[in-house]
Amino acid sequence: MKEQGKAKRGIPVKSDFNSWYPAIVEIADLVDKRYPIKGMDVWKPYGWKTMSLIDSITRSEMERTDHLEYRFPLLVPEDLLEKENRLVAKLKAARDAGVDPSELRIEEEDAGFKKEVYWVKHGGENELDIAMFLRPTSETPMYNMFSLWIRSHADLPLKTYQIVNTFRYETKQTRSFIRVREIHFFEAHTVHKDEENATLQIQEDANIVQNILDKLCLPNIISKRPLWDTFPGAWYTTAADVIMPNGRTLQVATYHHYRDQWAKSFDLTYEDENGNIQFCHQTTFGMSERLLGAIVGIHGDDSGLILPPSVSPIQVLIMPIATHITDDVMIYSNKIKKELDENGLRTKIDDRNIRPGNKHYDWEIKGVPIRLEIGPKDISKEQCIISIRTGGKETIPLNNLIPSIFSTLESINEVLKSRANELFDKMILPLPKSDIIDGNIVFSEPINEGIVYEFPFDGNDADAELLERKTGITLLGECNRPYKNPLPCVITGKLTTKKQHLARMY
């Protein structure tokens, strides 16, 4: 294979991101990709634990906002789809009748669904009466049950979520955490009495997403997706995208306002305070193992992963040094571990009989925030030495251990945020100047797929499509952070504060 761009013991340098990413997920022992189905990786304990810690953050946000955890079956009988198909057909008709943006794309979506699922048509040696598919998401199974559960306004709001395996028959190239066929998936589905309450839910989702991404130190762009990238059946879709070091955006969360569109297909109604039957309004909100993909891609460096303290399976790795000289070293190591554990930290003692250099190397790759060394000399001075994964070494007195560790973890968190913000800002540039010549857009310099372009835009769907076609990259949609001062739209020239981005999406 190509030798250039290899740094420490076989880890590609991070500037060669497209080699670095797939290599590091295995070298850091997050997953094993050698399972004989492409896109279905084996989660190793270190990867699974990290993902479980991300899930814990999600669960605590769900608990804070009064969502309840359900678990729906994986298999969906094909005949339940009729309602969903009716909905999609109706929406298609509506869109066809209105503005025309992208009939072709909607058709792709429709057909896409059946193309993208795994089918179970056989049980044992029998052909099943009704074929079933492995859920890609759970609208259909859930809403069939919701219509049994919801009778009156007293049953609303219904705020549900689950964290489950979902499946897509992916034909594109797979990538660990980013594009896989068995997806570790979070989905929240809520039901409300009217559009306004559903809108409030969307605001709550926006807030939850920011809380989670903040804990993971991930700056992001929030956009209202263009109509053709709206989830089928949604009134509008909002998405959070992070920017990977190669300039590609990765959609890590979406939340959808359904209005009463799905409710009308699933007969999801309730009796209001006045005894009238009303259609429910709904929202959904999804995230996945892509959150881990973003952490790996954005925070890592040439030496391996760097895990934010909030989700690092080991926050402090303890390395006893020169244990052969005195038993005190292990006694102190255990004492330190106990003290850290009692303060709610996740720790581990590495007492393997190998050189300290190798231990440093191993835990550096795995992105452990703090490595703590203690040897005979340190004991005599009542101190220990910490190596900080984001850089630097410090000597800390044992009588100040806990406050020092907490403040170091906090500063690692801040360094990760500021580095991620720096990368984020660096990747976003204004769209090159352009002229409209004969209804065609001509840029002053070539479009670079490794850049996220930002620009004022106030055009219509046709203008948007023109931009995508001419740049060959994708419109993220209207950003939630408009320009402070109006600027001329790149297509219409009209002054606007509306901001959009073009990027190559994963």
Next chain:
Amino acid sequence: MKEQGKAKRGIPVKSDFNSWYPAIVEIADLVDKRYPIKGMDVWKPYGWKTMSLIDSITRSEMERTDHLEYRFPLLVPEDLLEKENRLVAKLKAARDAGVDPSELRIEEEDAGFKKEVYWVKHGGENELDIAMFLRPTSETPMYNMFSLWIRSHADLPLKTYQIVNTFRYETKQTRSFIRVREIHFFEAHTVHKDEENATLQIQEDANIVQNILDKLCLPNIISKRPLWDTFPGAWYTTAADVIMPNGRTLQVATYHHYRDQWAKSFDLTYEDENGNIQFCHQTTFGMSERLLGAIVGIHGDDSGLILPPSVSPIQVLIMPIATHITDDVMIYSNKIKKELDENGLRTKIDDRNIRPGNKHYDWEIKGVPIRLEIGPKDISKEQCIISIRTGGKETIPLNNLIPSIFSTLESINEVLKSRANELFDKMILPLPKSDIIDGNIVFSEPINEGIVYEFPFDGNDADAELLERKTGITLLGECNRPYKNPLPCVITGKLTTKKQHLARMY
């Protein structure tokens, strides 16, 4: 439907267990069975939370014993099965050549595997090159990876587990938690350097099972299964059975010693300290949502569930009384909740505007261990009143709240254990006296399928088979608690301390 045997508001009486059990799982809101695929229930939040708490106990036992949590893909390519089939064929040949017990049964097992799985043969509109099935358990996918991971003695022991959904294409009648088609499943798989170390693992498993069943207040019978009930590929299988109130036994845990039988099929070898290549020895250990089925069936009563405090989603339900009289009631309720929460208890305030009687009724059905009432009168006396789900009411002074609640939970735990033990002892009777007449066994009284029969047995497999045929019920295998004093074997008449059970198994 039949009206007889109905007690409080539609809950069947527990003495009519076969009506009570399916009713209570829905009335207590553990699952909804109306999902359109039989045997695939929707887990409601209360049921899922209870199951998650059972999983937490399992996870902490796994952590204590240095098992690591993995997550393997759900889908298994058919061609991986070749190795497994080779193993089963080899074992079959071996058994054929040795004692003859039950060739027929082994054949059933072989064929059974393909009969019992769901097959995925289509992705989108394509027929897949290689068919895949939904894991019933994970030997095949795991051991294929293990053979990549294990190189030397330094890689051993490998102690893995996962908690996942598994699938069986079940053709028998399904029952919530007991016989389902999507199974919430725990499986541990370990690899060792020799038989002795694998045997030590089996002992550790036995210990883990007892720790877990003790926390769930579930007395059980431990048996080494007869050869024909041994898991295919296992040297021997040990199982834990609980006894449900209808006298049927429910297998809630199994652990299998594989010796090197699977390793030889999967080329699972390691280089020992002397540089020699050796086959690994393996064990597996499985449990499932049946643990919850056992809790429901064994502890519940005519008024609903009774959940052991260890897994009750709500340990103390707080009922503010007469909140309209003074705001103090809610202030005190919140204060009590805060104090209980800070002591690590799971609590909830029921401030619905309905009669206290209805609240009692609702939380009684759900088996909440303690309901705590506080009203204006109680406040003036600095006390509260607790209703204990296993019976009784107590007034406790608020200045002694925490110790009182902890000791009450502890005593609920003890009551559940002693009641379960009482039921357990009551269900086990000695096998009716029998005579062997012309090589045939004749009992002095008819066999009752609602009883677990215990008896001394020292016969061979043919004798065992005769017993099963004549009683029409199933042999659990050699019990790990032998008789203290030798008794004559029911078939051979030889004195033995070996004990066996016959029972109708779920």
